[in-house]
Amino acid sequence: xxxxxxxxxxxxxxxxxxxxxxxxxxxxxxxxxxxxxxxxxxxxxxxxxxxxxxxxxxxxxxxxxxxxxxxxxxxxxxxxxxxxxxxxxxxxxxxxxxxxxxxxxxxxxxxxxxxxxxxxxxxxxxxxxxxxxxxxxxxxxxxxxxxxxxxxxxxxxxxxxxxxxxxxxxxxxxxxxxxxxxxxxxxxxxxxxxxxxxxxxxxxxxxxxxxxxxxxxxxxxxxxxxxxxxxxxxxxxxxxxxxxxxxxxxxxxxxxxxxxxxxxxxxxxxxxxxxxxxxxxxxxxxxxxxxxxxxxxxxxxxxxxxxxxxxxxxxxxxxxxxxxxxxxxxxxxxxxxxxxxxxxxxxxxxxxxxxxxxxxxxxxxxxxxxxxxxxxxxxxxxxxxxxxxxxxxxxxxxxxxxxxxxxxxxxxxxxxxxxxxxxxxxxxxxxxxxxxxxxxxxxxxxxxxxxxxxxxxxxxxxxxxxxxxxxxxxxxxxx
Amino acid sequence: xxxxxxxxxxxxxxxxxxxxxxxxxxxxxxxxxxxxxxxxxxxxxxxxxxxxxxxxxxxxxxxxxxxxxxxxxxxxxxxxxxxxxxxxxxxxxxxxxxxxxxxxxxxxxxxxxxxxxxxxxxxxxxxxxxxxxxxxxxxxxxxxxxxxxxxxxxxxxxxxxxxxxxxxxxxxxxxxxxxxxxxxxxxxxxxxxxxxxxxxxxxxxxxxxxxxxxxxxxxxxxxxxxxxxxxxxxxxxxxxxxxxxxxxxxxxxxxxxxxxxxxxxxxxxxxxxxxxxxxxxxxxxxx
Numbered sequence: 001x002x003x004x005x006x007x008x009x010x011x012x013x014x015x016x017x018x019x020x021x022x023x024x025x026x027x028x029x030x031x032x033x034x035x036x037x038x039x040x041x042x043x044x045x046x047x048x049x050x051x052x053x054x055x056x057x058x059x060x061x062x063x064x065x066x067x068x069x070x071x072x073x074x075x076x077x078x079x080x081x082x083x084x085x086x087x088x089x090x091x092x093x094x095x096x097x098x099x100x101x102x103x104x105x106x107x108x109x110x111x112x113x114x115x116x117x118x119x120x121x122x123x124x125x126x127x128x129x130x131x132x133x134x135x136x137x138x139x140x141x142x143x144x145x146x147x148x149x150x151x152x153x154x155x156x157x158x159x160x161x162x163x164x165x166x167x168x169x170x171x172x173x174x175x176x177x178x179x180x181x182x183x184x185x186x187x188x189x190x191x192x193x194x195x196x197x198x199x200x201x202x203x204x205x206x207x208x209x210x211x212x213x214x215x216x217x218x219x220x221x222x223x224x225x226x227x228x229x230x231x232x233x234x235x236x237x238x239x240x241x242x243x244x245x246x247x248x249x250x251x252x253x254x255x256x257x258x259x260x261x262x263x264x265x266x267x268x269x270x271x272x273x274x275x276x277x278x279x280x281x282x283x284x285x286x287x288x289x290x291x292x293x294x295x296x297x298x299x300x301x302x303x304x305x306x307x308x309x310x311x312x313x314x315x316x317x318x319x320x321x322x323x324x325x326x327x328x329x330x331x332x333x334x335x336x337x338x339x340x341x342x343x344x345x346x347x348x349x350x351x352x353x354x355x356x357x358x359x360x361x362x363x364x365x366x367x368x369x370x371x372x373x374x375x376x377x378x379x380x381x382x383x384x385x386x387x388x389x390x391x392x393x394x395x396x397x398x399x400x401x402x403x404x405x406x407x408x409x410x411x412x413x414x415x416x417x418x419x420x421x422x423x424x425x426x427x428x429x430x431x432x433x434x435x436x437x438x439x440x441x442x443x444x445x446x447x448x449x450x451x452x453x454x455x456x457x458x459x460x461x462x463x464x465x466x467x468x469x470x471x472x473x474x475x476x477x478x479x
Numbered sequence: 480x481x482x483x484x485x486x487x488x489x490x491x492x493x494x495x496x497x498x499x500x501x502x503x504x505x506x507x508x509x510x511x512x513x514x515x516x517x518x519x520x521x522x523x524x525x526x527x528x529x530x531x532x533x534x535x536x537x538x539x540x541x542x543x544x545x546x547x548x549x550x551x552x553x554x555x556x557x558x559x560x561x562x563x564x565x566x567x568x569x570x571x572x573x574x575x576x577x578x579x580x581x582x583x584x585x586x587x588x589x590x591x592x593x594x595x596x597x598x599x600x601x602x603x604x605x606x607x608x609x610x611x612x613x614x615x616x617x618x619x620x621x622x623x624x625x626x627x628x629x630x631x632x633x634x635x636x637x638x639x640x641x642x643x644x645x646x647x648x649x650x651x652x653x654x655x656x657x658x659x660x661x662x663x664x665x666x667x668x669x670x671x672x673x674x675x676x677x678x679x680x681x682x683x684x685x686x687x688x689x690x691x692x693x694x695x696x697x698x699x700x701x702x703x704x705x706x707x708x709x710x711x712x713x714x715x716x717x718x719x720x721x722x723x724x725x726x727x728x729x730x731x732x733x734x735x736x737x738x739x740x741x742x743x744x745x746x747x748x749x750x751x752x753x754x755x756x757x758x759x760x761x762x763x764x765x766x
Binding site for chain 1: 489491494495498502513514515516517518519522539551552553554555556584587588615616619622623626655658682683684696697698700701704713714716719723724735736738739740741742743744745746748749752753756
């Protein structure tokens with residue numbers, strides 16, 4: 001058993017011991033003969049990789065298996081109902097609107113989603129009539145499909161009820177397990193004479209260890225699955241079923257989207273009950289990852305200090321900038337620590353705010369960063385002027401697209417085509433629509449192509465690094 | 480001919496000066512007032528926020544929205560108006576939310592702005608909104624939030640008090656995992672949204688609104704098309720469009736004038752550069 005103090009001086013000692021241990025391990029690694037280093041590092045990396053892979057692949061525990069099975073069946077049925085509803089043709093909603101333009105009243109039929117823009121365009125717009133989305137029954141065997149979807153939904157609801165009763169049966173069992181584990185943990189705490197600093201407890205005073213935490217999580221998951229996922233799903237699907245029964249008012253598209261959302265809820269409930277014996281250790285593995293990552297910050301600061309230190313020592317060109325680095329580093333760190341101390345003194349808050357927030361943070365750091373980035377705007381203008389020369393057909397295409405996107409994005413471009421109506425095919429020639437088309441069709445196609453390419457390339461590169469085929473990877477030579 | 484060939488090599492100091500003028504003048508004197516059209520991706524974001532549960536929602540439906548702050552002073556001009564527009568909408572509808580900073584400088588920038596808006600709109604800290612403490616590690620925080628939010632985020636920014644103190648922070652009542660988020664708004668200058676999609680959006684079925692800077696916008700359309708995000712505020716113009724949807728005129732609407740003039744300047748310079756280029760070509764071929 002391994003106990004870690006949670007607070008007090010003993011925690012500081014433990015952290016110090018861990019740092020020493022880490023340094024010692026790194027030192028030992030440097031002493032290992034070159035031919036063994038690579039396999040050791042690859043082995044450790046693979047171990048981590050395998051942990052996450054196995055945690056993902058191994059199914060959940062046996063106790064919750066029946067619930068997961070029933071939920072899977074309900075999910076499948078809801079998906080079938082969703083497919084049936086999807087096959088029914090839905091007439092898109094349209095609005096008949098009325099507004100005053102140039103002193104006369106205009107009546108027009110527009111798509112529902114154009115209303116907001118028209119209101120902005122014309123001011124007050126009155127909706128005279130709304131065509132609701134309706135199933136066009138008879139098409140694609142509409143009536144039969146609706147009826148079948150209702151039957152399948154009823155079966156799914158029955159499954160969900162069964163899953164809920166199974167959860168209700170399981171919860172007391174897990175609670176009993178938790179009580180036993182808590183008692184066992186108390187007995188161990190007594191046997192090993194663990195102090196308060198070494199034990200984490202919940203609000204009820206029960207000891208929190210890996211096992212009790214996992215059991216508490218399972219109880220919460222079961223409760224959430226029953227109350228937050230299954231109960232609302234049953235209510236929603238029942239109401240959707242009754243809506244579908246009344247075919248004249250049924251809004252098939254919205255019922256289909258409700259069914260789709262509920263399928264996801266059921267799937268989520270199932271996945272939360274899929275914890276296996278490795279899951280409780282996932283947090284620990286993430287913590288180890290975070291600690292290793294944090295070492296990089298220390299290494300970065302060390303690297304910068306050593307580089308700038310050398311520049312100052314040898315009075316190289318620009319050594320004054322290196323000195324500025326040291327001054328900034330120590331000033332910020334010192335005032336940062338001082339701030340904590342000053343806050344406890346009377347009047348110290350004002351001084352610390354003036355020093356830290358006023359001068360160093362807002363006055364220097366934020367202003368410098370904003371200035372650095374704003375310079376980019378000037379370089380972009382200069383670069384665009386020099387780069388966009390029409391030297392080939394491709395360059396013409398690129399420049400044309402760039403100009404349309406630039407104009408379509410800003411109000412002045414939108415104003416240029418504001419005379420064209422929003423509605424109908426002519427509306428597609430408005431600059432903001434052209435811009436939207438360029439971004440959502442050719443741009444997206446190109447982006448996806450690149451993403452696939454980068455993905456495959458990245459995978460190949462990762463494998464090369466992982467298997468140490470890259471030169472100098474994983475302490476191959478440098479260490 | 481001399482002037483026309485000069486257009487091929489305009490002194491960049493002149494370009495810098497022109498840019499400074501066309502950006503600063505419309506910001507100080509808002510002379511350019513064009514109507515801002517609301518594009519579909521902004522409208523989708525607006526509609527998604529309209530559907531969120533409010534703080535008065537029944538206990539079982541209660542959730543909070545999270546605004547992830549990844550921006551710093553460098554992109555504050557683009558990202559902060561996006562955040563501001565969404566914060567105003569949340570406050571107006573009574574949607575409880577928390578700001579979750581991942582950028583150290585952005586922590587203060589976002590907190591001060593939201594605090595200012597909250598005071599304007601008479602909203603209470605801890606009840607209507609909360610500021611989480613700065614989180615230095617991104618991926619691991621998202622992974623850990625999937626299982627335990629209060630423990631992962633630890634303390635709040637204002638009082639440095641634990642988030643489990645629900646008497647002080649009633650907004651956190653019942654918030655356990657990332658599944659209790661009603662929405663995630665990612666305000667970022669970097670490509671961080673895929674991590675939100677993988678760890679929270681897809682696994683916990685939390686809708687995501689993406690607020691990237693202008694240069695990151697083209698990537699965002701992929702996620703929008705795949706329904707991995709529910710809406711997007713593309714750059715500063717996205718914020719201006721959102722303000723138009725809200726019926727408000729904030730900084731973004733004012734800055735849209737500067738964007739217009741600077742874009743026109745770039746276009747004019749490109750055209751002039753090409754005229755100069757062709758004239759130089761002709762001169763070279765004739766000599």
